[in-house]
Amino acid sequence: MNYGDELACGIDIGSDSVRAVLARIPDQAPGEDGSEPIEILGAGQALAGDAVQYGDIVRISEAADAIRAAVEELEQAAGVDVRRAYVAMGSRRRRAINCSGQIAVADAGSITVKDVERAIRAAVPQGGGAWLQDPYKLLHALPQEFWVDDLDATDDPTGWTGRTIQSFVHLVACPGPTLERMEQAVNATGVKVEKFVISALASGMAVLEPEERKGNVLLLDCGAMTTDIALFRRGALWHSDVMPAGGRHYTSDVAGGLQLGYGEAERVKRQYGSALKTKVPAGANFRVESVGRVFPRRVLADILQRRAEFLFTRIRDELRRLRLDKPGRVVLTGGGAQLEGIQEVSRLVFGAEAESRGGVGVGGPLQDPASQPRFAAAVGLVRFGLKEARAAARRARTRGLRGWLLRRKKAG
DSSP states (O other): OBOOTTEEEEEEEOSSEEEEEEEEOOSSOOOTTSOSOEEEEEEEEEEOTTSEETTEESOHHHHHHHHHHHHHHHHHHHTOBOOEEEEEEOOTTOEEEEEEEEEEOTTSSBOOHHHHHHHHHHTSOGGGTGGGOTTEEEEEEEEEEEEETTTEEESOOTTOBOSEEEEEEEEEEEEHHHHHHHHHHHHTTTOEEEEEEEHHHHHHHHHSOHHHHHSOEEEEEEOSSOEEEEEEETTEEEEEEEESOOHHHHHHHHHHHHTOOHHHHHHHHHHHOOSOGGGSOTTOEEEETTTTEEEEHHHHHHHHHHHHHHHHHHHHHHHHHTTOOOOSEEEEESGGGGSTTHHHHHHHHHSSEEEEOOOSSEESTTHHHHTSGGGHHHHHHHHHHHHHHHHHHHHHHHHHHHHHHHHHHHHO
8 A cells, every 4th residue: 555645654763762653634634733533553663772862863874774664663564655754853952932023914904824924934033043044944933823913813814804914933943964864864764754843843732632732731752862842822832942861861860879780770760660759668679680689669769759850940940041931731741751750740840730641632553552652752743744734735725716716707
């Protein structure tokens, strides 16, 4: 079976593993926000080894091998040949900023799609400014809201009547060489990159319901070497960042604190670890046969809790420095979100309700493991592709209708 327009594929190239998901785009279209359930037809994953560091590909051939292995597992499960895919970009070198711009409506009357597109472009600094200098390339210009004639705000002013539009946009840029290495690795597998999407946005589209994105919700995608940060409000992305710290830092702390090898420390963290010391029963111990020692579980939990508090406090303080509103809810996803007690520590640091989860609205024969937190970015890429396909179809219908009306006018 060939890869067709009714399917979408997402590939998340993480610092620990590559994960790929293939899902069906229903004929009866879901909501324009991609909120309806998606049917997972295939999922695959493969270890990335040391080919990816902090979200950047440092060994192209090894990364390509991991991508190929994940995609082949997906293809075998789905019986589909993947030819193109949306790819997550989680490099710690990316940067983001909020900007605004203003335009005059073309005919000082009804606002068209082209007017809205011009308003978004007007928010991009002329010549890129100091923020968008070589080697950085603009990756996203994500609209947040629009003001029409300085009176009314909306997420889409198309069809409104007004003279001016002021746009507020979240801009994301990434070094060109970083994107080129990722594209080379993906292309080496015979798959074309449809579009790069920042991991924070993709994960948000996977694990947050549309109504949640309208609130003030903080999403943290906890990976192996990075933590992607995204703050959503009024349905849009208002802040995004990447912290160069993740699950491997927890493991390194355990290895140093208990004087264990890294591999043994990783096993101990997964098997006995908790990020909240009070959740561990007093007197509970575990034995590490390779070193012939018994350790109190609360000692292990203390190490993990200190690391979690340190990371979350840094994120909280950065949000305060930027004068962003305190989040009303924190949602954790990614492989690191599965550490016991991590939600409670998040709740203590941010002073907000917190929970860990994977993709929502995920169905189909491969919904497990695709619904698990570690697949969040890959699932979100599929949702992003769904939204892109819906928008393209809508624009095509609009162009077709306008062409028909113009031909009819000329004929009449």
